Amino acid sequence: MKTRTVCIIITLLVLCTAAVWCLSVMRPKSGKTAVISQNGKVLYRIDLSSEKDRTIEVTYEGRKNTIELQGGRIHMKCADCPDHICVDTGWLEDGKPIVCLPNRLVIEYENGDIDGTAR
Amino acid sequence: MKKKYAAVVLLTGVLMLNSCAANNSDSSKATVTDDIKSSGSVFAMDTYMTITAYGQNGKKGIEAAQKEITKLEKLWSVTDENSEIYTLDHSGGTEVPVSAETEELLNFAIDMHWQTKGALDITLYPVLRAWGFTTGEYCVPDDSEISALLECKGVERISVGNGKAYIPKNTEIDLGAVAKGCAGDAAAKALKEHGVTSALLDLGGNIQTIGDAKPDGTKWKVGIRDPFGEGSIGTLAVGECAVITSGGYERFFEKDGVIYKHILDPETGRPADSGLASVTVIGKEGRLCDALSTSLYVMGLDDACAYWRDSVDLEMILISDDGGVYVTEGIAENFSPKVENVTVIER
Amino acid sequence: MDTKKLTCLGLLTCLALIIFIVELRIPDIVPIPGVKLGLANIVTVYCVYNYRSAETAMMLYSRILLGALFSGNLMALWYSIAGGTLCFIGMEILKNIIREDNMWFLSIAGAVFHNIGQIAVAVLVLKSTSVIAYLPFLMISGCIAGLFTGLCAQMVSKRLKRARKVS
Numbered sequence: 001m002k003t004r005t006v007c008i009i010i011t012l013l014v015l016c017t018a019a020v021w022c023l024s025v026m027r028p029k030s031g032k033t034a035v036i037s038q039n040g041k042v043l044y045r046i047d048l049s050s051e052k053d054r055t056i057e058v059t060y061e062g063r064k065n066t067i068e069l070q071g072g073r074i075h076m077k078c079a080d081c082p083d084h085i086c087v088d089t090g091w092l093e094d095g096k097p098i099v100c101l102p103n104r105l106v107i108e109y110e111n112g113d114i115d116g117t118a119r
Numbered sequence: 120m121k122k123k124y125a126a127v128v129l130l131t132g133v134l135m136l137n138s139c140a141a142n143n144s145d146s147s148k149a150t151v152t153d154d155i156k157s158s159g160s161v162f163a164m165d166t167y168m169t170i171t172a173y174g175q176n177g178k179k180g181i182e183a184a185q186k187e188i189t190k191l192e193k194l195w196s197v198t199d200e201n202s203e204i205y206t207l208d209h210s211g212g213t214e215v216p217v218s219a220e221t222e223e224l225l226n227f228a229i230d231m232h233w234q235t236k237g238a239l240d241i242t243l244y245p246v247l248r249a250w251g252f253t254t255g256e257y258c259v260p261d262d263s264e265i266s267a268l269l270e271c272k273g274v275e276r277i278s279v280g281n282g283k284a285y286i287p288k289n290t291e292i293d294l295g296a297v298a299k300g301c302a303g304d305a306a307a308k309a310l311k312e313h314g315v316t317s318a319l320l321d322l323g324g325n326i327q328t329i330g331d332a333k334p335d336g337t338k339w340k341v342g343i344r345d346p347f348g349e350g351s352i353g354t355l356a357v358g359e360c361a362v363i364t365s366g367g368y369e370r371f372f373e374k375d376g377v378i379y380k381h382i383l384d385p386e387t388g389r390p391a392d393s394g395l396a397s398v399t400v401i402g403k404e405g406r407l408c409d410a411l412s413t414s415l416y417v418m419g420l421d422d423a424c425a426y427w428r429d430s431v432d433l434e435m436i437l438i439s440d441d442g443g444v445y446v447t448e449g450i451a452e453n454f455s456p457k458v459e460n461v462t463v464i465e466r
Numbered sequence: 467m468d469t470k471k472l473t474c475l476g477l478l479t480c481l482a483l484i485i486f487i488v489e490l491r492i493p494d495i496v497p498i499p500g501v502k503l504g505l506a507n508i509v510t511v512y513c514v515y516n517y518r519s520a521e522t523a524m525m526l527y528s529r530i531l532l533g534a535l536f537s538g539n540l541m542a543l544w545y546s547i548a549g550g551t552l553c554f555i556g557m558e559i560l561k562n563i564i565r566e567d568n569m570w571f572l573s574i575a576g577a578v579f580h581n582i583g584q585i586a587v588a589v590l591v592l593k594s595t596s597v598i599a600y601l602p603f604l605m606i607s608g609c610i611a612g613l614f615t616g617l618c619a620q621m622v623s624k625r626l627k628r629a630r631k632v633s
Contacts, residue, residue, distance in 0.1 A: 096344070106160070106167055114340040114341065115339050117351055118325070118344060119344035
């Protein structure tokens, strides 16, 4: 009888572990991966759902861009560029990458539901 | 005993052979090779362009397309002192030699000017500059300045032919309204020449696709930007085509409580106030869609619908200033809006 | 090995093969590749307790090879071999600790080991670790299917013993 109890407990443990694992596997699918690239080269690939709040600094020809991650969102906090379009773009959204043309910096989602946005 | 071994060896042999055969047939019909996704990006024509191509030839195709775009940018930039358009604008009324590509695009833009009854005008550049839309140093020019600048416009002043182009002194042209669309066509052609059968080009918001479906068999999903806020007002499922949107939200400034948008009405030299917030044109040719998205925006809802009724192979999505969405009947079924006030335009 | 044992093993292989082929006809309930009942495992579990490990291995591999041959799905063969081997080794070790009245647990453990083997091969074949994400789903389905086949094996074992006594 004792072995049976142990067996049942082990089985339940395995089931629970698997269930928790299942949930953790399914969760990041809803989260999104932001890609930060400069001049076509990928600098960072960030899973927004699991990333802690922080800032990332990127320099291009001596000019600096500060990217901020906050609560699963990402935006350009400040930039040493003349037009500040990247900062004005606001938080990153599907199909609308944050682009800093002078500093050749792009922040975009890896893959969303849609292939592109006409804008 | 020997017989036994022989049987085992034979059986294993047959299995191996079969599994090899099965493997081969699998990979030939499976989409594994077709699903290889390559992407590249270019900073050109004042925007960020990305190309995503599927299949083995993707990389080569993208390289060729990037080269093509960079080449065209060098021809048509208004700020690059070595470009043909810059040379033409600063020719001071003398004839300058132009490449076949420039000649073709100039002729196309002039054609479109007459077709759209003047709603598209590539000679509006000096006025656009006076408003500061070219540099970002915005200001509201006074009426006398605008009318003086409007004196110099007019596509009838341009003469193009035999590898040469001429514009009079004080007239300046800017191919901004058609260049990106044309570059998209050229890039798409380059991709196809390299055997790419499935690709999506995003030239700073101008979407052009190759192939009637993605490798997984589904249509391309293109979002249509919400002119009043963030995100999209809906998605459009399309095959091979160009989807190009123009709207006042792209570039504007505010002064003394008035919002000035960057699309100018060639007639008045002031921001077009046609009641439309954005115009999306869907068609086969990028340069046509690019030209029309701007000119239909200037025309307004009624004239745009009239233009559409007279055309073929063309579809559009119009969004009016009051938030109404108008979709032409040809694509109404493929459009999934996120908003409710959608009207279908019928022939 | 005497003739009687050989005949019995042959019959068991046949039985497993038939169950395997019949199960192929059952449409997939869950749209995850690799999720199935694995009814043929009833025979394997039965063998683990009633035959020596070498004999069980012979039965198992004959069944896997012939099954792949009959079903024509030879790509699945490598998955079956890897899964089957791991399952077999795991059950052979565990049978020393778990007695026959807890056969169901052995079967569950075997099913989970089978899944781990399958995923390992998938990682090697596809050269991508992303398939590991399937493992928890397979483990849950393995637990359920393993419990079912294990209880079946337990019943079969009980009845066969009774039958033997009678004869």
